[in-house]
Amino acid sequence: MGELRSSMDFGLRALGSRVAVLLLLAGCVPRQAPKPAVVGSGQTVAYAGALHFFDEPTRLAVPERVADSLRKSLERRSLKAELVSALPGEFGTSDATLTRLQLIDEASDDELVLLLEARPIFDSQIAGRFRWSVKVDFTLAKQGELGTAQTSSWDLPVFLQFYHQQEAEALAEATPMIERRMESALDEFLRGL
């Protein structure tokens, strides 16, 4: 019985070692970005973001990682991103997506217009964390033809560790989920062009 147990122990350790090696090798395989389903034709995209705060003015903001991911997604689709950083104050005070699109449209000469609006809202405390719901509206339109605008809306749950983390941290935490959904939204929009 002792020998059987020791051989079972050895077998389990050997199996565990092999599984661990396979997992390591799998993790080290170079990650390839997904091939886009639809490719543009060299258009430029003017984009801006609006981050809503519960008790502060809305900020003109696109998290750096989201912006970087957006640029790369657009490049894979033969599109070029141009961040619009100078917008009138109405961009922050207005709550209307159409108004914001118009302001981006007027501030740029790019062929396409992209708007990312985020509204993180504190939800509740769950199992030691602070649950926030990040409501994102991702809107794409052709310049001068805002009637072509398509909006994808997502409610993304994030769990912050600390009380001092608020809207900006909630949006940053939602970035991996935004990145993945942006890919589908871009393809859907370009398919319609």
Added chain:
Amino acid sequence: MRSLLASLLLLAAPAHAGNDVGGYFRVSARPDLQGGNGSLGYWNLYGRLMNERSYGLLNLRLGLLEPQQGSNEVWTSVHARIEGGSIGSTDPGNGRLDNLRLSQVYVKAGNVLVPGVTWQVGTLDWYMGDLGLYDFRPANIFFESAGISGRVDNDKLELVFGVGDAGYFMRPDAYNTILTPGGTLRLRFGKFEVGGGGQAYLEPQVLGKRTAPHSTPDVEYEDYVRGEIVENFLADNPGFENQFTDPVPTSASSFKLVGYMGFGGFGPVIWNNFFVNYTKVHPGTRVSETFGGRDYDIYIKELTDERYQLNMGNELQLRIIPDRYDIAWGFYYGNYTDGDNDILPTDHDRVFGSTVLRNQVYITPTVHFLAEGSFAQEVSRNGNTFRNRADSIFANSGGTPDTEGLEYGDSDTRTTVQGKGGLVLNPLGPGIFNRPSLRLLYGAQYSTQNNAFGNDFVESLDQFNDFGNIERHVHHMVSLETEVWF
């Protein structure tokens, strides 16, 4: 026309749902070839990793009127929570619904009566933060209460105040009102935060109510712990079975003070949380003794009203090499005293402390290596309470076998060391506490106590014990587990 069409199209865009389902799951498979029940050690003092069992929590939220950011418009939402420590194929409960409970139901409403205040009516549980390495929340209030609370939260402060009733939580089968007023205040100064607060538990005297606080006078503490109160009373007063001492009505009270300090966001310091609480444990109600075929109730308020606890914990998260190596270090200290008890080793009279260090290396953004170690020591104030050997004594007095002895085992101290390590897959990227996590871990524990993990070994030294006695101080296992907040 084109603008109108654009507007209509945008209006037709899908609106955000006001309802969602969130929660938390922790599921593990831990084959234990050493006879344990799937936990590496006894409790989370050694770190929550591999010491916690499976757990499930569903949180439901219905947004009836969504908050309008930047305005004072009224908003309201309904919340409910179902949770329990049982999931199919992972524990004895096997996920049966009788292992779950509807732990929280409340309505939140903002900007009603007073702008900027969020009211909550229903269950009120609220905490200032969490020690993630331990899954401990020392600075929480209203955990036991249902009532009403208000919360004010801006970039400079958070104020929570409220009042409730903890009677059903603390006395589920013998309800009596226990009023719980309380509150916390947290102040923020840039990258530094400090806060504190507390909660009182007030149980009034209620004449004629069996479940209200009472005290049976003239009871010796040793008779109480031995269950010999009635026996000794009748030995002194033969024939007085119908004249057992009447209980005296009284009131009972207790309290909890909490404190918090946090800082970080500079250099390698992600954040440091420190929590402390000082608690007077609420007195007990009654115990029953059976003597001569008859049951007697003894009311123990005076025997259980000097129990105090000091709990403090700290957790520091450091970014050692950005996107490559983080560590989290925590410590926890508890000092529990019972002024009524000098003779019986209990959990109300002990000192314990531990430290846990977790390292996580990000081999790739989604494949990590985890290594965690912990050291803990627990000391009983009133004598032996741990058996360190397979043939250790049981009941004893000062280490001398004594069937009437109040001590147990051959040591008043338990020292435990744990080490865990393995692969962690985090689909959402780096971060010690980033979830979901899929983990393949190996863990080992050394304890001075024999078989210091959940088990059903036969401990009897009787010669007719068919299974023999096992002495084991090293316990190890593999764990396949996942943890997710959603």
